[in-house]
Amino acid sequence: MLIEPKNISWFPELLPEERIIELEIFDTIRRCYECAGFVSVETPAVERLEVLTSKGGDDSEIYALHRLNGEQEDAKLGLHFDLTVPIARYVAQHYSQLSFPFRRYQIQKIWRGERPQAGRAREFTQADIDIVADGELPLFAHVEVVAVIHSVFRALGFDTYVMRINNRKILRGFFESLEIPEDTIPHVVRTVDKVDKIGLSKLEQELQTLLASQMIVSSILEYLGLRSLSNSEKLAYLEAIRHPLLAQGVIELREVYERLIQMGVEERFLSIDPAIARGLDYYTGTIFETFDVDNVSFGSLASGGAYADLASHFIDRSLPGVGGSIGVTRLLQLFLQSGKRTPVAATPTRVLITRVQEEYIDRYVALLSGFRDASIPAEIVLSASQKIGKQIAYADKKGIPYVLIAGEDEFAKNVVAIKKLKTGETREFALGSDMSEWLF
Amino acid sequence: MLIEPKNISWFPELLPEERIIELEIFDTIRRCYECAGFVSVETPAVERLEVLTSKGGDDSEIYALHRLNGEQEDAKLGLHFDLTVPIARYVAQHYSQLSFPFRRYQIQKIWRGERPQAGRAREFTQADIDIVADGELPLFAHVEVVAVIHSVFRALGFDTYVMRINNRKILRGFFESLEIPEDTIPHVVRTVDKVDKIGLSKLEQELQTLLASQMIVSSILEYLGLRSLSNSEKLAYLEAIRHPLLAQGVIELREVYERLIQMGVEERFLSIDPAIARGLDYYTGTIFETFDVDNVSFGSLASGGAYADLASHFIDRSLPGVGGSIGVTRLLQLFLQSGKRTPVAATPTRVLITRVQEEYIDRYVALLSGFRDASIPAEIVLSASQKIGKQIAYADKKGIPYVLIAGEDEFAKNVVAIKKLKTGETREFALGSDMSEWLF
Structure with a gap:
């Protein structure tokens, strides 16, 4: 009896032609991360549950492990659900062997047993990047992390994105300047953070239930009105508000913003957004x-x-840092669904060596080795007895762009013929000549 | 109270300088696999238990999953313990969307809850490669898979390996030619497969308990004596034995062997070994x-x-194939422990831009962007107020090979100074000139 061959829902897998696009994205991310001086770290997929739950909060998404034979492990284990907890554990564990500021990237799968929603998966890949300081974190570290994310998107040719950027000190300082009570501020931050989801009028209602004074509500709405200004107008507006924490946040935001522009980030990709908060407790700066x-x-x-x-x-040490994460699985889905990337081939092979006259098999194999020695991905037709039409159909179906055809006529002239399948154009090359330019 | 930061035993993790070596191995494997026309496939780490246990046998090594909150999944799930079962499921599931012969590689972590032994891990990475045919598998596919493994070892500069190669038809045919009863053959194969572990005299004893005739035992021992001959002597010896299945195996083995030599595999890396069996049921050819x-x-x-x-x-279709697997985690441990690879740097950064005079910070940032635009991994000292000695110590500790030093004197001359830390040698370069040759 056959078992139905099915992967599990919400654990996505790709066809080869899609996987090639995913690899291109991974390669681009890695190249950009390394070019900015970040080193790869990989942590085991499995951590002790004690480590995974160290930050507290909701642990219902964790996949825990048990042995199928019922044997007890020494420790209770689970799959990591982000890369932040593992890198915290890693940095603390290997503290004495790392140099700070520690700049690492980490591209790995993570697992979350969350309730399935559109666009979500239970297994997906994140590409994290962090700079962690031992003691004090220079502001330039913020610039570096934000700049490298932009460099990835630029290298991917992704030109319809906007990064919204803010500084937590501005948001908190602004609410302090309105003399909102300390214990109300977190609720106000959370409400303001929802503005794009709920809209301005719903926001006003919610603020009115939180805040006694309509004047304060109006000030917050005016502050959110900022979002329609240009980046420099926003900075100028914020600089006019007198409050020490907010002022510190604005100085940092301007410094980060101007350095990014200096480093080649185009202004259209950056939107200073005084409303975004990104959760409440963890972040303290940019x-x-x-x-x-x-x-x-x-x-x-x-x-x-x-x-x-x-x-x-x-660890009993102050390790401030700045980090970012690219959701690679989501980015790939966006690229595929929006047509920003279209699968073109189901193989890396550039040229298929056909077997038109079997007596030349030794020559065909020599040609195969020649391509590979020149780092040109190449295949030979594996079977000895196929009609040429079937050989070419194989190349066509896999998206192999070129086929090499050589028989008595060609070898008599010491040439091979290479056909570009898309156009039908055929060129002859002297045996042993460099064909790489034509093949790429 | 602090949680002890420890990864789990048998779930190895690497320091950055070791991870760089691991990445180099992965990159080499991938480059060689793709150059031979294999496409990447990745399957989820998680499969239904029904799929994982499809081959039968011992399932005690499987890590099964459960949700920490006790919520029941629709299907019982577990982590894959090899890449063979997942690719079988993948090929069957996506059969109609794949082209055959299907050539895929798959570099992924796998998990086995086995009893820890030296050199083993519970999480490790394999680099698998297979050619799967729909119907009939041409012998050249065997050549391809074996050749690509050699190309990886050659590209890694690994020159102390030997691949032992055999054909299952030879082993089985030889035992048939001795008229060993059909149901005894599997036991004899298993015993002969152990020869390197138990030695010849223990082997002889074990064979004597299995086989009534001392003449047959002697023939087997003579056959094993073959191992001291040269590859061509072995082939000649085997070709002299008259048995149809064995003869077929020898024809295949000679063809594979000679093609490998033609494709540039040096004879010293190949050892025809009539004793190896590699388990009993699964393999049928090379x-x-x-x-x-x-x-x-x-x-x-x-x-x-x-x-x-x-x-x-x-799936109800005949899908014969040939595959191989490189144990990357084991290979890395071998390379590190034997000194075939030595960690040299804990960062990809080639050059650190120092901040000797803070008034030139804009120029330093422009230099940083210049290096990165030229694909030269570069960092700038993040902090504004460090002594130059401390800045250089950071580069030294991380293994950054070059530091750029530029202040009033250099900028007055429109140059920058770049110092090679290992030798102390310093060169001056005109601003904007190409320094890539010196930096790599």
Whole structure:
């Protein structure tokens, strides 16, 4: 009896032609991350539950492990659900062997047993990047993390995104300047953070239930009106508000913003957004999130921020940092669904060596080795007895762009013929000559 | 209270300087696999238990999943313990969307809850490669899979390995030619397969308990004596034995062997070994395993073979194939422990831009962007107020090979100074000139 061959829902898998696009995205991310001086780290997929739940909060999404034979493990284990907890554990564990500021990237799968929603998966890949300092974190670290995310999107040719950027000190300072009571501020932040979901009039209602004074509500709405201004108008507006914490936040935001522009980030990709908060407790400085303006419903594609302490649950040292994360699985889905990327081939092979006259098999194999030695991905037709039409159909179906055809006539002239399948154009090359330019 | 930051035993993790070496190995494998026309496939780490246990046998090594909140999943799930079962499921599931012969590689972590032994891990990475045919598998596919494993080892500069190669038809045919009863053959194969572990005299004893005739035992021992001959002597010896199945195996083995030599595999890396069997049921044709002759105790670093049917549990079609697997985690441990690879740097950064005079910060940032635009991994000192000695110490500790030093004197001359830390040698470069040759 056959078992139905099915992967599990919400654990996505790709066809080869899609996987090639995913690899191209991974390669681009890695190249950009490394070019900015970040080193790869990989942590095991499995951590002790004690580590996974160290930050507290909702642990219902964790996949725990048990042995099928019922044997007890020494420790209770689970799959990591983000890369932040594992890197906190890693930095604390290997503290004495790392150099700070520690700049690492980490591209790995994570698992979350959450209730399935559109655009979500239970297994997906994140590409995280962080700079962690031992003691004090220079502001330039914020610039570096934000700049590298932009460099990835630029290298991917992704030009419809906008990164919304803010500084937590501005938001908190502004609410303090309105003399909102300390214990009400978190509720106000959470409400304001929802503005894009609920709209301005619903927001006003919710603020009115939180805040006694309509004047304060109006000030907040005016503040949100800022969002329609240009980046420099926003900075100028914010600089006019007198409040020490807010002023510190604005100085930081301007410095980060201007350095990004200096480093080649185009202004159209940056939107200073005084409303975004990105959760409440963790972030303390620069914060950002990134959307495709044509596909906002996909949610944030890359987000992050600066935090006061990475690993306080694991080590008695102050390790402030700044980090970001690109949601690679989501970005790939966006690219495929929006047509920003279209699958073209189900193989890396550039040229298929056909077997038109079997007596030349030794020559065909020599040609095969020649291509590979020149780093040109090549295949030979595996079967000895196929009609040439079937051989070419194989190349066509897989998206192999070129086929090499050589028989008695060609070898008599010491040439081979290479046909570009898309156009039908055929060129002859002298045996042993460099064909790489034509094949790429 | 702090949680002890510890990864789990047998779930290895690497320091950054070791991870760089692991990545280099992954990159090399991928480059060689793709150059031979294999496409990447990745399957979810999680499969239904029904799929994982489809091959039968011992399932006690499987890590099954459960939700921490006790919520029941629709299906019982577990982590894959090899890449063979998942690719069988994948090929059967996507059969109509794949082109055959299907050539895929798959580099992924797998998990096995086995009893810890030296050199083993519970989470490790394999780099699998297979050619799967729909109907009939041409012998050249065997050549391709074996050749690509050699190309990886050559590209890694690994020159102390030997691949032992055999054909299951030879072993079985030889035992048939001795008229060993059909149901005894599997026991004899298993015993002969152990010869390197137990030695010849213990082997003789075990064979004597299995086989009534001392003449047959002597013939087997003579056959094993073959192993001291040269490859061509072995082939000649085998060709002299008259038995149809064995003869077929020898024809295949000679063809594979000679093609490998033609494709540039040096004879010293190949050892025709009539004793190896690689388990009993699965393989039907070419089989191979690969050892470091200086470190045989590490076990096989790459092994595989040809099989009659990939996915008979999932699909009612004959899908014969040939595959191999490189044990990347084991290979890395071998390289590190034997000194074949030595960590040199904990960062990809080639050049650190120092901040000797803070008034030039804009120029330093412009230099930083310049390096990165030229694809030269570069960092700037993040903090504004460090002594130059401390800045250089950071580069030294991380293994950054070059530091850029530029202040009033240099900028007055429109140059920057770049110092190679290892030798102390300093060169001046005109601003905007190409420094890439010096930096790599």
